[in-house]
Amino acid sequence: MARRPILGLFDSANSAADAGDALRQAGIPDTDVDFLTDAPYPEGAFGEREEKHRLYIFPFIGGLLGLTTGILLTSMTQVAYPLVTGGKPILSLPPMAVVTYEGTMLGAILFTVLGIIFESRLPKLKAGLYDKRITEGYIGVLVNTEETQHGQVETALGQSGAVEVKRESGQ
Template sequence: MNKKLYGLAALFKTPDEIIEVAKKTSAAGYQKYDIHSPYPVHGIERAMKLKPSKLGFITLVFGLTGSALALLLMYWTMSVDYPMIIGGKPFFALPAFIPITFEVTVLLATLATVIGMITFFFRFPENDHPLHDTDYMKKVSCDHYGLVIEAKDKLFDEAKVLEFLNSLKPESIEEIYYPEKETYPVLEPKFVTFLIIIAVVTSGITYFALNKLLYMQPFTWMMEQPKLNPQKPSTLFADGFGMRTPVQGTVARGFLPYPYMGQNNPTEFLQNPYLPTKENLQLGEQKYLTFCSPCHGNFGDGDSRLRGQFPNPPSLHSTRAREFSDGMIYHIITNGQNIMPSYASQVTREERWAIVNYIRVLQRAKNAKSSDLQVVNKETGNNASN
């Protein structure tokens, strides 16, 4: 197989020689040549007549981008998206933003410089370059200095270049060829097995981490805490209960004794303290619909919605019920009557009186007189006759 020539390489032993070589090579008009040395030799870029590196522009552009991005992010989050006064500072507290602006500038500039240099200026990674694995490379990697003139150069002519290189009195000259193309069969069983193993292991670990590990101790998102939970056993107390009985004589917040429990008609002592205002009636309606309507029906007709699972109560519109005093209705709600239980623990005192007011509204509406209708018509502007 005919190998393709990459270029001719010559090795030299001292840095002084290589500077001379660089000067002569650039003077001879070669463009595609390169000098290799194990460390940067002072003055080589001048001898090779290289233009100054333009790497600094990448640094500048990305550094400024970093500053701008950091400032914009902080401005937008702290002044626009979620403005909040912290430590009495203004929303756009520039002095407090400087540290992060600086850090982001440095971070972005550095990363851009390095990544830009490696990918854009060097075109790395490039491990298949023809120079790799040659004796030439091994020597310039250690303690020699080398010159390579590429075959791509316009002035390249093998005999002439050889003559030129010999005139420089090198230690040795080497012909460098392109490596033969290697093939990497993707469907090789070993490689496929390797991929499958990687896929299984990765997905297994991910599944375990996201679905199991995260819900184990101590990663339980504070679900398990060493505290006393109501109605849970606890070893802390001798009786084994987590809940404690309050101290003797403890009075609950807002507690008022109701002295008429179990009595029949204490109504003369109970006065309705609430006026039937709009708010009070709305509260009463809400509480009536929640707690009373399941048995008494939405309008107090005694049409239970419980479909016979619980005996229907009598209507609230009977004469007897209408003649109850407010206190009597309040007492029935609080104390219970016949099979109706006490609702004292479900509805507060205020709510009970509000329910009483609302029941009065229902009773009045169901037994309206024509004079009532006239009042309603007057108020709503409705002229329809009865």
């Protein structure tokens, strides 16, 4: 059976939080429920599950790659052109700092941008279920579940005070 979204629209944050409780009582797993808002709400405001992110891995990898590239580039240049400057050793760290630092930063920045795109699942080619009123302060409770459970979900959303319950067009 296909999983399809259903959206409950609420005009107050408290009602949306109640809907979260009602869905949980109806046996809908937390992972199937999402709260759509026009501005960030404090962690746990709707009694929702805690979301963890692993975005920090991306700049770490990017930075490491940039650092390695910078070290290789500068050390290989120093070895390829062995000029003694100011009586310092041919392979010395201070002259390498500028390029390795820049390489590290650029790698970290590029990978952070890629990480954000990947982790936020952007771009998403298929338009999702949404309502313009969310931009005016309404809260959307989006449930992605089996079609057989849609009746149950609709009841839970309606009883919690949803001003409207929407399904994908064609349903």
